[in-house]
Amino acid sequence: MRIGDFMQRDVVMVDGKTKVIDVARIMGEKRIGSVIVTRDGEPYGIFTERDFFSKAVLDDGLENAVSNYASTPLITVSPDFSVSEASRIMADMKVRRLVVVEEGKVVGIFTASDLVRALAGRGD
Numbered sequence: 001m002r003i004g005d006f007m008q009r010d011v012v013m014v015d016g017k018t019k020v021i022d023v024a025r026i027m028g029e030k031r032i033g034s035v036i037v038t039r040d041g042e043p044y045g046i047f048t049e050r051d052f053f054s055k056a057v058l059d060d061g062l063e064n065a066v067s068n069y070a071s072t073p074l075i076t077v078s079p080d081f082s083v084s085e086a087s088r089i090m091a092d093m094k095v096r097r098l099v100v101v102e103e104g105k106v107v108g109i110f111t112a113s114d115l116v117r118a119l120a121g122r123g124d
Helices: 020-031 049-057 083-091 112-122
Strands: 013-015 034-040 040-046 098-100 104-113
Touching: 013 020, 020 034, 020 040, 020 049, 034 098, 034 104, 040 049, 083 098, 083 112
Parallel strands: 013 034
Antiparallel strands: 034 040, 098 104
C-alpha cells in the first residue's frame, strides 16, 4: 500500500511572516492540526498544534511570526512510499506527520491518523 492512497491532499500553506494567532485561527476554521510554513514561496517547515502549545503559547508569542515556532527541517517522502516505510520513518523521527512531495512540489501530508486508517483498511 502506498501512502499516496491515504494522504490528505488539501494542504494549507502559510507564509512564515504570518502571525501565530492568525495561523491558529486558520487551523481552527479548517479543523486541521498543522500547516506548512513557507519562506519566499518555498516550503521549509511545519507548524503543528504541538508547536502552538509547547512553543508559541509558552513564549507568549501569539503576535510573533509563525516561522519562529515552526518545526524544521521538513521530513518529506514520495507518494510512492509504502505505508510500512512511512510508519518506520514516523517512529524513528518521532513525528506524526510526513510532508508528501512529488517533483519538488508539496502534494499532500500523511498523518498518524492516515496511518491508522491505512492499517485498519488492510484488516490486520
